[in-house]
Amino acid sequence: MSRRSRDEETILDGWRRSPDPCAGTPRSALYGRGVYRFLLSRQWVILTLVALALIPVMIELGFWQFHRHERRVAQNTLIADNLKAAPVPVEELTSPGHVVPRADYWRQVTATGTFDTAHEVVVRRRTSSDDRVGAHVLTPLVLEDGRIVLVNRGWVPGAANQRDYPEVPPAPRGRVTVTGRLKADETTGASGIKDLKGLPDRQVMLISSRQQAELIGREVLGGYIEQTEPAAAGGSPEQIPEPDHDSIGAHMAYAVQWWLFAAGVPVGWLVLVRREKRDRETGTTGGGDGGTEGAGAGDGVPQGGDDAIQATSPR
Numbered sequence: 001m002s003r004r005s006r007d008e009e010t011i012l013d014g015w016r017r018s019p020d021p022c023a024g025t026p027r028s029a030l031y032g033r034g035v036y037r038f039l040l041s042r043q044w045v046i047l048t049l050v051a052l053a054l055i056p057v058m059i060e061l062g063f064w065q066f067h068r069h070e071r072r073v074a075q076n077t078l079i080a081d082n083l084k085a086a087p088v089p090v091e092e093l094t095s096p097g098h099v100v101p102r103a104d105y106w107r108q109v110t111a112t113g114t115f116d117t118a119h120e121v122v123v124r125r126r127t128s129s130d131d132r133v134g135a136h137v138l139t140p141l142v143l144e145d146g147r148i149v150l151v152n153r154g155w156v157p158g159a160a161n162q163r164d165y166p167e168v169p170p171a172p173r174g175r176v177t178v179t180g181r182l183k184a185d186e187t188t189g190a191s192g193i194k195d196l197k198g199l200p201d202r203q204v205m206l207i208s209s210r211q212q213a214e215l216i217g218r219e220v221l222g223g224y225i226e227q228t229e230p231a232a233a234g235g236s237p238e239q240i241p242e243p244d245h246d247s248i249g250a251h252m253a254y255a256v257q258w259w260l261f262a263a264g265v266p267v268g269w270l271v272l273v274r275r276e277k278r279d280r281e282t283g284t285t286g287g288g289d290g291g292t293e294g295a296g297a298g299d300g301v302p303q304g305g306d307d308a309i310q311a312t313s314p315r
Contacts, residue, residue, distance in 0.1 A: 038276060051269045055262050062258035069251035079245035082106040087179055090149055090225060096213070098222035100184035106243065107182045109225060111149050115171035116140040119216050121202045122166060125193075126155060129241050134158040137237045138207060138224070139171050140216060141178060148216060150209060150224035151178055154237030163200045169236050180225040181242075185209050 038044060087108040094100055122135040137153040159166045186206040188195055195205050204211065213220040226240050 036273075036277065038280065039273070044276075047272075048269070051265050054265050058258045058262035058265070062255045062262065065251045065255035065258060069248065069255065072248050072251060076245040076248065078103070079106050079243055083108065083181075083242065083245075090182065090221065091143070091145075091147075093182055094149075094221045094223050096147065096219040096221055097210070100182060100223035102184075104182055105184065108179065109182045110177055110179050111141055111143060111151070111225060112175065112177045113141045113143040113149075114175055115151075115173075116142050116148070116216075117171050119212070120168070120171070121204050121212075122156070122168065123152075123207055124158075124162070124199070124203055124205055128155045128238055132157065135166055135203075136207075136240075137168050138204070138212075140212065140220070141176075141225075147219045147221060148212075149221040150207065150212060151180065152183075152207065152224055152226050152240065154227065154232060154239040156237050165200070165202060169232065169234065172230070176230070178225060178227055179229040180227040182223055183207075183226055184223050 039048070082104075083106060085108055087110045090109040090111045093104050093107060093109060117139060120137065120139045123138055124135055125133060126136045127133055134155050134157045136155055139151050139153055140148045141151045142148055153171065156166050156168055184190075185208050186193065187208075188206070191206065193205055199205070207224050209220045209222050209224065228239060232239060
């Protein structure tokens with residue numbers, strides 16, 4: 001046997017005797033070690049960052065709705081308690097320049113005096129209980145000590161021409177005792193209503209005790225009264241109904257919804273990751289099997305026979 005033949009036989013024998021480094025290792029483990037590297041791709045990095053950003057945003061939106069629910073429940077409780085309370089003289093809860101605190105909103109109060117119709121004004125662009133646009137009638141009530149409290153007697157239809165003064169039923173004459181709900185002065189910030197200038201005489205946009213004090217030239221108690229008694233003759237002005245204090249809205253449902261969305265983001269992300277991993281495993285497995293079948297016989301000898309060996313044999 002020539003030296004070249006012995007060398008070739010030695011190479012073949014070493015090829016057959018060398019241990020297979022992949023023997024006994026599951027195929028999934030061979031390519032599974034790097035299958036999650038796709039998470040470092042640009043699209044997956046962006047998707048992951050978006051998911052991480054959405055989670056705290058949705059949690060915060062849930063708490064925002066939850067706090068709105070809490071405020072609504074607290075307001076309903078306040079309204080119900082104040083409406084149940086026995087009426088007290090309005091002078092006990094407010095005074096000139098006083099800002100009515102929220103704890104006293106809707107408190108039942110009484111005031112005794114005479115209406116000053118000469119300084120009566122209408123509050124423009126107010127709606128009735130059935131959403132008709134008109135005005136509220138604001139009439140000063142001169143108390144027995146000479147001070148004034150503003151009384152919102154209710155709603156009347158607006159005039160055909162908005163700049164005209166609407167038809168307002170006259171206020172009761174003589175000494176009268178008014179019962180109603182105490183409210184704070186209106187502001188643009190709280191109501192969203194702009195205090196327009198240049199309005200026609202005896203027309204205003206907001207109920208403000210300070211503005212009326214300047215116009216009347218006398219001390220006016222802070223806030224005003226929404227009249228509930230005595231009832232208006234003929235039903236006009238239409239007295240303002242009690243504020244809603246039964247419904248709580250859908251804020252709590254919205255809060256739970258946002259929190260479920262926040263919990264669903266990582267779940268959805270994991271589902272997408274597992275699906276991508278499965279697709280890549282399927283593709284890798286299919287490619288590996290095809291390569292094995294195309295390689296030929298089971299001893300692992302490359303195709304090409306003597307020519308392949310000659311190409312790698314030392315000369």
